Amino acid sequence: MTEDRPGFTDTPYLPGGEYRVHDPERPHPPRVRPGGPVTAGPPSDATVLFDGTDLSGWEAADGGEPGWSVADGDLVVEPGTGDVRTTELLGDCQIHVEWAAPADPDDATYPGNSGVFLADRYEVQVLDCSETAIYADGWVGAIYGQYPPLADASLPAGEWQSFDVVWRRPRFEDGSLTSPARVTVLYNGVLVQEGAEPYGPTTYRDVLDYDPHGPAPLRLQDHGFRVRFRNVWYRPL
Numbered sequence: 001m002t003e004d005r006p007g008f009t010d011t012p013y014l015p016g017g018e019y020r021v022h023d024p025e026r027p028h029p030p031r032v033r034p035g036g037p038v039t040a041g042p043p044s045d046a047t048v049l050f051d052g053t054d055l056s057g058w059e060a061a062d063g064g065e066p067g068w069s070v071a072d073g074d075l076v077v078e079p080g081t082g083d084v085r086t087t088e089l090l091g092d093c094q095i096h097v098e099w100a101a102p103a104d105p106d107d108a109t110y111p112g113n114s115g116v117f118l119a120d121r122y123e124v125q126v127l128d129c130s131e132t133a134i135y136a137d138g139w140v141g142a143i144y145g146q147y148p149p150l151a152d153a154s155l156p157a158g159e160w161q162s163f164d165v166v167w168r169r170p171r172f173e174d175g176s177l178t179s180p181a182r183v184t185v186l187y188n189g190v191l192v193q194e195g196a197e198p199y200g201p202t203t204y205r206d207v208l209d210y211d212p213h214g215p216a217p218l219r220l221q222d223h224g225f226r227v228r229f230r231n232v233w234y235r236p237l
């Protein structure tokens with residue numbers, strides 16, 4: 001694929017059959033200049049997941065000690081240490097996360113990659129797309145591998161950016177899916193996902209079926225870049 005239209009043509013089709021997973025032909029999101037960063041401390045009824053002081057309430061994705069660091073009040077990816085997730089289990093909720101990609105991504109193909117995994121499974125993509133194109137379903141604000149964002153409201157690398165998420169978890173009965181998850185996302189105050197219904201957990205170059213689960217951790221991705229996070233909180237619905 002060319003640098004401008006990266007993607008794969010040997011992946012399975014997504015349900016509906018119009019596009020493949022990571023389809024290079026899927027239209028890229030239009031760029032929208034946001035009004036500015038949306039920074040927000042926790043409302044009075046929120047549960048704070050990271051308060052800028054330490055890693056209490058976080059564990060490694062395998063349940064061990066988290067390998068990330070806290071610096072200047074930020075939660076910082078330490079590349080190679082793996083994902084981190086909350087010990088708190090989140091059901092239906094509103095989630096706020098602020099993040100900043102490295103200002104100097106060292107000419108990486110896809111710089112500033114990280115992610116916010118809802119229920120430990122469904123990734124809202126974090127990526128520095130300010131200068132870089134990727135396949136549409138891998139764009140910042142995508143439900144990775146499934147739903148491109150409705151718009152790219154990126155600010156320049158290094159600046160703080162925000163996701164505000166409305167999360168409805170999937171429902172299961174006797175191990176079978178009765179209603180899919182539902183995801184709405186605002187990126188820097190711009191609507192980028194509206195009630196998207198994931199086909200299953202996030203994966204790469206494939207489509208997975210749902211695995212039955214209940215309330216689950218919020219997970220942040222180590223994809224090899226020193227992405228920073230702050231103001232991580234949620235409100236149960």
Ligand code: MG
Binds near residue numbers: 113114123125126221
């Ligand atoms: Mg990612």
